[in-house]
Structures are given as structure tokens and as C-alpha cells.
Amino acid sequence: MRECQAEGGWSGQQPNCERSTCPELSAPQYGRLSCTEGIRIGSQCRTTCREGYKLRGAQATDCQLNERWSNDLPICELVRCPELRISLSPHLRMDCTEGNFSCEIGWELRGDDTLECDASGRWDGDIPFCQEIVCGARTAPLHGSISCSNRDKYNSKCSYSCDSGYELIGSDETDCQADGDWSYPSPKCVKVSCGPLVAPENGRLECSGTDALFGTECEAICNEGFKLTSGSKTRKCLPDTTWSGVPAQCTQIVCTLLDSPEHGRRLCSNANIYGSRCRFACQVGYDFVGTEIRVCQQNGSWSGELAKCSIKARFIVFLTRTIKITIFFSNN
Known part of the structure; x- marks a missing residue:
């Protein structure tokens, strides 16, 4: 208030009118504040949150004539995705710290091994599942057999054996491993070898x-x-x-020894050995009977017939006037 004084002047200072304001505002953590006219009457302030955070409370507040804000400032909360229900997928394990999925031994992961919660509060993929590891069926080798502890599933052990007369080439056991492969390739059954025989002499x-x-x-x-x-x-x-x-x-091969015929002789190319040829002849005055040449054959016998020497027949003819013929035989 100013008064008109005796000397004709006004007391005090000339007053100024200033625009009313509301209390100062600060942006919430993880958020940003934007006002139309600062903190003056009629100004409106809006709060927005950083990506990955969501607003809790009124987004806007107005500076009123009573110099109070119409709403309290909101806060920015971390966006959270719904809890994953991995219990619906047996044998699946999840590391919440790392956000990774894994399976129990003997099972392999199908799907993404990592899920991320996006800014909208949704998971960026589907929950993976675990599938039992199989290594593929093994069959018995030709001329052999196979026996497996658990067919072609993880940790199954298969043993091989061969039929009589065959031997195994390769490992006689193999295991189904965690990577879905067998520890050893399939073996083969091949015929055993007796080693070479030595041909008989001759x-x-x-x-x-x-x-x-x-x-x-x-x-x-x-x-x-x-x-x-x-x-x-x-x-x-x-x-x-x-x-x-x-x-x-x-x-x-040998044949029996051949004797020379009586009143004859024998001449052989190789004694009584196979292939030997024996020639027979008689003394003068004897006729040859039988086979002249005999051969020692494959069956150990001589070819032909037994050789003999027979005396030749002599006769003397006496002619008489009565034409009587008398014949005398002589051994000389």
C-alpha cells in the first residue's frame, strides 16, 4: 500500500505484478519431463519414460491458479514380461541370470536357446522344448549280430559279434553320445583266414x-x-x-619188377618206374608170345600181356618111293 504524503509524493516503491507459478518439478528416474510454459500458471507438463520402462501414474499435470499441480508426478517402472512356465516342458532348464535355456543330459534343445523381454513387455520368441537324443538305428553287419542296451537312444551301448567262421573288423562296441552320433562306425564281419596251404611235393x-x-x-x-x-x-x-x-x-608210381622170359631177355628204359618201357626178345630158335613192349602205367600195372619164349618147331621130311612122309621133331 502506498500513501499520498504531505510533500505531495507517494510512500513506498512502485509495485510490479509477476505471473503466479507452481512448485518446481523434476523429471522422474528413467523418465523425461516436458512442459509447455515451465512452472507458470496454465503450463502443462507431460512425463515420458525411457525405452524398457513404463509410466505409473498420470502422464500430464497442470499448473493451476492456486499455484498447485493438478496431479502428482508419475514414476517410470521397468517393463517386465510375464513369467515363463517352463514346467510345461519336461527336461528343460532355464538360467534366469543369463537368460539361457538348456536340456538335461540325453536331451537336445529344439528352438532358441535364449529369450529376451522386449520393450513392450513381450518375449521375443517361443519357449523351446527338449527332444530325446537318438543316434539313428544300427543294424547287424552281414554275417553278424548286434545287441543294444536301449535301442538308438542316448547312452545306449551296442555290442557286435560275428557268425562262426567270421571275424570282426572294427570296434565291437559303440555308444550313443550326447551329440547324437555313435562313438564308433559300424564294424564288418569278414571270413577268417586259415593261411596258405603248402602243396605236396610232386x-x-x-x-x-x-x-x-x-x-x-x-x-x-x-x-x-x-x-x-x-x-x-x-x-x-x-x-x-x-x-x-x-x-x-x-x-x-612203381610197377612190380618184370622178369625176363625164359630163353629171352628184357630191356627197360627206367626199371619199374612209371612210364618205363620194357622191350622183350627171345633167343634164336624161340618164338615170342605176348606183348613185345610193356609200359608201367599210372595205376601201377604194366600194359600188355606176359611175354614168353616158345621153342620153334622143326620137322624133317623123308621121301620114300611109296610117298610116305615121316616127320621127326627135335628139341635141338
């Missing part, structure tokens, strides 16, 4: 195969002029890698 072997494998049969054949006198003619490769029978022996 003979040869004729075999059904060239590798002396299980089931191979070998026949001993003697050279010409020799015959099998002991051992086994046929031998077979057995499951225990041995040959049946015993080694064959070929012995030279």
Missing part, C-alpha cells in the same frame, strides 16, 4: 578260392607219375582258422 593244390578264407576247399593232385599215398585228398578251412585233415603226400 603235386599241386586246386582250391575253390585264392585267399584261403573260411569255407575254402583245396584238393591235392599229384603230378603225373605220382599217386596220393597218405594224408587227405581234400582239406577245408575251418572256423577256428585251421585246415581239416592232414597234409597229403605224393609218392612215385
